[in-house]
Amino acid sequence: MKILTQYKKNFNKTKEETMTLESYLKKLKTDKSLYSSPYERLLKAIGKPELVNTSSDSKLSRIFGNRTIKIYKTFSEFYGMEDTIGRIVSFLTHASQGLEESKQILYLLGPVGSAKSSLAERLKELMEENPIYILKHNNDRSPLNESPLSLFDVSQAKELGVPARILGFKLSPWARKRLNNDDGDLSNFSVSKVYPSQLDQLAISKTEPGDENNQDISSLVGKINIRMLEHFDQDDPDAYGFTGGLELGNRGIMEFVEMFKAPIKMLHPLLTATQESNYIGTEQIGSIPFDGIILAHSNQTEWEAFKNDSKNEAFIDRVYIVKVPYNLRVDEEQRIYTKLLAGSELKDFPCAPGTLQMLSEFAVSSRLVVPENSNIYSKMKVYNGESVKNKDPKAKSLQEYKDSSGVMEGMSGISTRFCFKVLSQVFNFDNTEIAANPVHLMYILETTIKQEQFEESQEQALLTFIKEYLAANYAKTLENHFQTAYLESYAEYGQAIFDRYILHADHWIQENDYRDPDTGQLYDRNHLAKELTIIETAAKISNAKDFRHEVVNYSLRYKATHGGVNPSWTSYAKLKRVIETFMFDKTEDLLPVISFNGGGNSGDKKKHTDFLARMKDMGYTPKQVRLLYEWFVRFKSNS
Numbered sequence: 001m002k003i004l005t006q007y008k009k010n011f012n013k014t015k016e017e018t019m020t021l022e023s024y025l026k027k028l029k030t031d032k033s034l035y036s037s038p039y040e041r042l043l044k045a046i047g048k049p050e051l052v053n054t055s056s057d058s059k060l061s062r063i064f065g066n067r068t069i070k071i072y073k074t075f076s077e078f079y080g081m082e083d084t085i086g087r088i089v090s091f092l093t094h095a096s097q098g099l100e101e102s103k104q105i106l107y108l109l110g111p112v113g114s115a116k117s118s119l120a121e122r123l124k125e126l127m128e129e130n131p132i133y134i135l136k137h138n139n140d141r142s143p144l145n146e147s148p149l150s151l152f153d154v155s156q157a158k159e160l161g162v163p164a165r166i167l168g169f170k171l172s173p174w175a176r177k178r179l180n181n182d183d184g185d186l187s188n189f190s191v192s193k194v195y196p197s198q199l200d201q202l203a204i205s206k207t208e209p210g211d212e213n214n215q216d217i218s219s220l221v222g223k224i225n226i227r228m229l230e231h232f233d234q235d236d237p238d239a240y241g242f243t244g245g246l247e248l249g250n251r252g253i254m255e256f257v258e259m260f261k262a263p264i265k266m267l268h269p270l271l272t273a274t275q276e277s278n279y280i281g282t283e284q285i286g287s288i289p290f291d292g293i294i295l296a297h298s299n300q301t302e303w304e305a306f307k308n309d310s311k312n313e314a315f316i317d318r319v320y321i322v323k324v325p326y327n328l329r330v331d332e333e334q335r336i337y338t339k340l341l342a343g344s345e346l347k348d349f350p351c352a353p354g355t356l357q358m359l360s361e362f363a364v365s366s367r368l369v370v371p372e373n374s375n376i377y378s379k380m381k382v383y384n385g386e387s388v389k390n391k392d393p394k395a396k397s398l399q400e401y402k403d404s405s406g407v408m409e410g411m412s413g414i415s416t417r418f419c420f421k422v423l424s425q426v427f428n429f430d431n432t433e434i435a436a437n438p439v440h441l442m443y444i445l446e447t448t449i450k451q452e453q454f455e456e457s458q459e460q461a462l463l464t465f466i467k468e469y470l471a472a473n474y475a476k477t478l479e480n481h482f483q484t485a486y487l488e489s490y491a492e493y494g495q496a497i498f499d500r501y502i503l504h505a506d507h508w509i510q511e512n513d514y515r516d517p518d519t520g521q522l523y524d525r526n527h528l529a530k531e532l533t534i535i536e537t538a539a540k541i542s543n544a545k546d547f548r549h550e551v552v553n554y555s556l557r558y559k560a561t562h563g564g565v566n567p568s569w570t571s572y573a574k575l576k577r578v579i580e581t582f583m584f585d586k587t588e589d590l591l592p593v594i595s596f597n598g599g600g601n602s603g604d605k606k607k608h609t610d611f612l613a614r615m616k617d618m619g620y621t622p623k624q625v626r627l628l629y630e631w632f633v634r635f636k637s638n639s
Contacts, residue, residue, distance in 0.1 A: 028160055038291070044129075123295060132203055150169045350621050437627065508532060547574070
């Protein structure tokens with residue numbers, strides 16, 4: 001089978017290869033990858049960005065201020081995180097150039113569920129893309145993944161054909177012992193080409209904080225291997241277990257989860273590992289080299305507690321902070337939920353239009369700082385790149401909102417994880433149908449908020465947003481969907497109104513009387529004006545004369561090029577809007593068609609069947625249509 005062949009091919013690709021030390025040294029001058037730092041290898045795996053000129057897109061231009069932004073394909077599923085990813089790449093770039101960042105800890109700081117762990121996992125996956133070259137003695141590979149170049153010093157850089165800054169790392173106790181035993185003869189040394197691996201903890205490791213009452217640092221720096229003491233002395237490197245996070249992650253990435261929950265003594269080895277590229281183990285075996293990326297992350301609470309302790313100043317100075325706030329753009333938040341659904345069985349079940357958008361608006365609104373002299377809904381729209389000046393004259397620009405919100409906006413609020421759990425409940429709320437809709441979503445949100453232990457002010461703000469903004473705006477959206485489905489059932493009616501309006505307007509312009517061929521009724525110019533005004537008034541047409549001339553000219557030009565056939569009533573946007581407004585001037589006019597009470601004449605019943613079919617095409621199930629109709633009627637009666 002093809003899949004089995006491909007599996008073996010992929011497996012063989014990452015299989016260990018061994019070359020002589022001499023062969024390795026000869027290739028150095030022509031192949032930089034043989035001595036690339038972890039930062040360079042990670043940058044190579046991330047790849048070149050796509051440059052996007054946001055000035056050519058009205059929505060993006062409002063979000064990014066017409067800047068040219070960098071989009072990385074390898075982070076395409078991290079929505080709304082352009083600035084965060086840019087900061088990470090900036091850190092790696094500067095570190096690869098040997099700048100101060102190469103001596104610092106990359107620290108992801110953000111609230112719970114802001115994708116810190118997901119970013120860390122992605123970086124570790126990317127670290128697996130490119131091979132590293134590890135020093136080997138006979139058949140034993142260095143347990144610290146050390147570079148073959150650790151055998152040489154800075155004075156030999158020119159002869160080797162490599163930059164001096166990549167030399168100067170101390171030889172490990174393991175390698176020093178073997179070099180001494182061989183009297184400086186390098187013939188027993190070779191080079192192993194391997195790929196970093198999370199599964200094998202090869203150049204990629206993960207460390208978690210220990211118990212605050214336990215000052216053991218062995219999870220970071222390793223410890224003595226008791227089983228080897230019968231063969232070696234306690235201070236012999238071969239009796240030492242190089243199984244700490246710094247050893248296993250050397251020449252790659254060491255991830256430190258919830259770093260600032262760890263006892264401060266446990267963090268001390270990180271200071272020398274970053275600043276001096278070596279550290280001391282738990283036994284007197286000599287200093288141990290380190291040339292890797294320390295990637296840490298924790299929540300805002302732990303960071304604040306650590307930062308406010310003056311004893312930690314030296315450590316704080318060695319931390320490169322990258323903020324990972326919650327997403328603040330509704331469209332991007334909606335893409336996150338779509339991605340999460342796609343990875344579950346729920347992807348195959350109906351999700352009514354507007355459900356994910358409503359959930360996204362709820363999540364984003366909770367993360368925003370409430371603006372002064374403006375409403376939070378307008379601010380949310382502005383952050384999403386939408387223009388709201390016509391709807392809300394008090395709305396500010398995105399930059400004005402950000403300036404007044406401060407640097408901590410997005411570092412608190414409702415997490416995506418919380419919202420997705422709510423969405424799961426919505427899908428399984430109805431015992432007879434696995435599906436999601438906005439009405440059930442609002443109910444579950446309100447119920448969950450009251451059950452969770454939110455502060456009273458936050459709980460009230462969340463409930464108020466649901467009632468004043470989400471419910472009200474959804475009623476308008478739902479009414480629009482009802483009207484659209486109703487409208488398509490009334491296509492003939494809309495065309496009749498269109499044709500009649502054009503006919504009356506044409507006679508009015510020509511100042512001719514018009515006799516209706518069906519009824520025989522005669523309309524003079526004043527009577528024609530009254531008939532036209534009925535339709536125009538509903539749509540609030542301010543300059544009726546110009547509007548009549550405009551639509552008649554459009555109709556005549558269309559008929560001239562289409563063999564005398566009248567245009568469709570939906571073909572001219574301005575008149576289509578006028579007719580729609582006239583048809584839906586009163587919501588109650590829709591009820592005979594969209595109602596589920598079983599009344600109405602046979603024509604209405606047929607139109608109701610057509611209406612349901614249209615709603616199904618829009619993404620609603622029949623049960624959802626009935627539920628949403630009943631909610632809509634209740635909402636309108638209570639408004």
